[in-house]
Structure formats: structure tokens, C-alpha cells
Amino acid sequence: MKKTGIILFTVIAVLVGVVACKKDEPDDSKTGFDRVAMLVEYRDKLILPAYQDAFTKSTTLRDAAASFVAEPSLDKLDALQASWTNGIIAWQQACIYNFGPAGESGINKSIQEEIATFPVSETKLNNILGSGIWNTGDFNRDARGFFSVEYLIFDPSADSQTILDRLNAQARKDFLIDLCNDIRNRISTVLSGWSTYGSEFASNSGTDAGSSVSLLYNEFMKSYEALKNFKLGLPLGLRPGQTAVAPELLEARYSKNSFRLVKTHYNSLVNVYRGLDETKSFKGYLKTVTGGEALVSETETQLALLEGQFNALDENLDMTDRILSDPQSLIDIHTELQKNTKNFKSDMSSLLGIAITFTSGDGD
Secondary structure: OOHHHHHHHHHHHHHHHHHHHHHHOOOHHHHOOOHHHHHHHHHHHHHHHHHHHHHHHHHHHHHHHHHHHHOOOHHHHHHHHHHHHHHHHHHHHHOOOOOHHHOOEOOEOOHHHHHHOOOOOHHHHHHHHHHOOOOOOOOOHHHOOHHHHHHHHOOOOOOHHHHHHHHOOHHHHHHHHHHHHHHHHHHHHHHHHHHHHHHHHHHOOOOOOOOHHHHHHHHHHHHHHHHHHHHHHOOOOOOOOOOOOOHHHOOOOOOOOHHHHHHHHHHHHHHHHHOOOHHHOHHHHHOOOOOHHHHHHHHHHHHHHHHHHHHOOOOOOOHHHHHHHOOHHHHHHHHHHHHHHHHHHHHHHHHHOOOOOOOOOOOO
16 A cells, blocks of 8 residues: 555544544533533532531541440440441442542542441451451451441340440440541541532533543442442342352341441432432433433333332341341342343443443443
């Protein structure tokens, strides 16, 4: 091929590539959709309120722990347990937003991993309590955070007096205080970070990797996969390689709040998809692109089915007992979550031109 031919071929190839790239991203000037307005809506109505509420509840938890340690009693143990429950429920609203100030930085993983890793390592926790030595900044993320606090203050096989007697040990008191302080401090750092990051978040409105739309969408999907795979799939024994149920892998199994957190997490994810103002949400965005209305209809049908399944179960049910005795209703929820993965993941990302930048291992 002559040199001029090679140059012409190269130019054509580049132009084709540019056109192809632009085709993947919806043209907002034609759809009329305002991604900046969408990001502002998410920031002001969902993300900041979620972190503010988590911070408020973590402060209440810290104060309840301090009050209990100063004067242990059954009444103060009840208050401490209630504060923990309120705190971890509030966290289900914020756990989706693991980017920006909440993302990995230095030796820190995302805030979700730092304060809400489960299941905890009972071996590590018992070694800590036996030695009286711990470090809330080390790599033992399965020995700190909300679920390590839960391990200290709840026990499904013991009564409140037994738990109170254990907590009279000084190492347990000191560890409890440090854990609660660490949770609050980490949430506070993220909330403060949003005071400066918020403007950048709203203005970075493309759909390419690294844009706010991409970061929000990918963390939304990672959180959806975590709900499906780790809060349900693993305990139910449904993940590849499993041959039996594993209720010991449940989130919040010591307090018996597992299903309540699953349902709250699911509802939080649906709120991200629909938004509080549908016209400024992923759902509203889909309605402005070719093929979007059909996907929205299909997705809403699936979400309505899931809502019915969740509402048919008492949110206070003991998932350990249910998994061991009659898990089918939970398996059904997992199945429908899996069916909806296609809608939220491959179809939605394709129509909106958002690259999936994480690996779930699901093959969806």
C-alpha cells in the first residue's frame, strides 16, 4: 500500500473510531436531559442527607457507649443496642456512595470496607479482647467497625445480664469506646470531604470513566451486587463452589437484624435508581434515550415483584433460622434480584453509554 493510502486509511479509521465513541454516549443536547441537575439532585437530596444521618446516628452511638461504660446497667445496654441498630440502619442509606471522599485513599479502603466489613473474625476479636491490644487503623477490617461493636453488645445465645457481665471487663469497655469513636470519625471525615468535593461532583457530568455519573452508577451497581451476592447469595449457599448454606456469613447475625438490613439496603438502591425527583434520576435519564422507556417498564415490573416478595416477610425475621429451616422465600428474592441484574447492569449501562469499571464475578 502506498504511503498516501496508509495515511488516508489511518485518518478514516480514527474518524470512524471517534464517531463510534460519540455514539455510545447519549447526546444531551438532543435528549434534553440535564446531567448536572441530576448530579445536584443526588448530591443534595440523597448523598449528603445519608451521610449526615449516618454521622448523627454514629454520634448517638458513641455517646450511648460512653454513657454505658461510665455506669453499666441493663437499661443503658438496651439504649446502646438501640443506638447501634439505628446507626447500622442509617448506614444502609450511605453505604452505596463509596467514591470521592469515601473511596480508597492511601492505606484506607472505601469507608464501607473500613466500618462495615462482615462477617467479623471472632478469632481476631477474641485475641484482641484477651490481649487488650488493638489498632483501629490496621488491615484487620474484620475486627472493627459496626459489626465488631455488634459482636460486643449482642449475643443471640445469651440473655442481657450475661452480655452486661461480659462488658464489665475493662478491655471490652475500652475497645467498645475506640470502635465507636473510629466509626464516627471516619463518617465525619467523609461528610466533611463532601463540603469541597460536592462542587466537583456536580460539574463532572460526562459518562466516561472517572466522571461523576460513572462513579455513581458503578458504586450503585457494586452495592447492588454486594446485596445480592454477599448478604443473600453466600449465606444461602448459592454462590459458585458452595455446597451448603452458610448462615454464619450473614450481616448482623448477632443482633438478628440481617433481613431488616437486606430490605433497607434494597430500598436504598431503588431510591438511587428512581431518585426522589424521577425527572432527575437514572430512571428519568433512561426515559430520554432510545429504548429507555421499554427498559424502564421492564425494570419497574421486576421491582414491583421484588417489593411484593420483601413485604410478604416480616422485616424482623431471624434469617439464621429461616435459612436453616425454610429458605425458599429468601432464595426467591435472590432469584429475582439476579433477573433484575440485566436491567440495572448491562442494559442500563449500554443505553446510557456508561462504562462498567468493576468486576463482580457474576458474568452478567
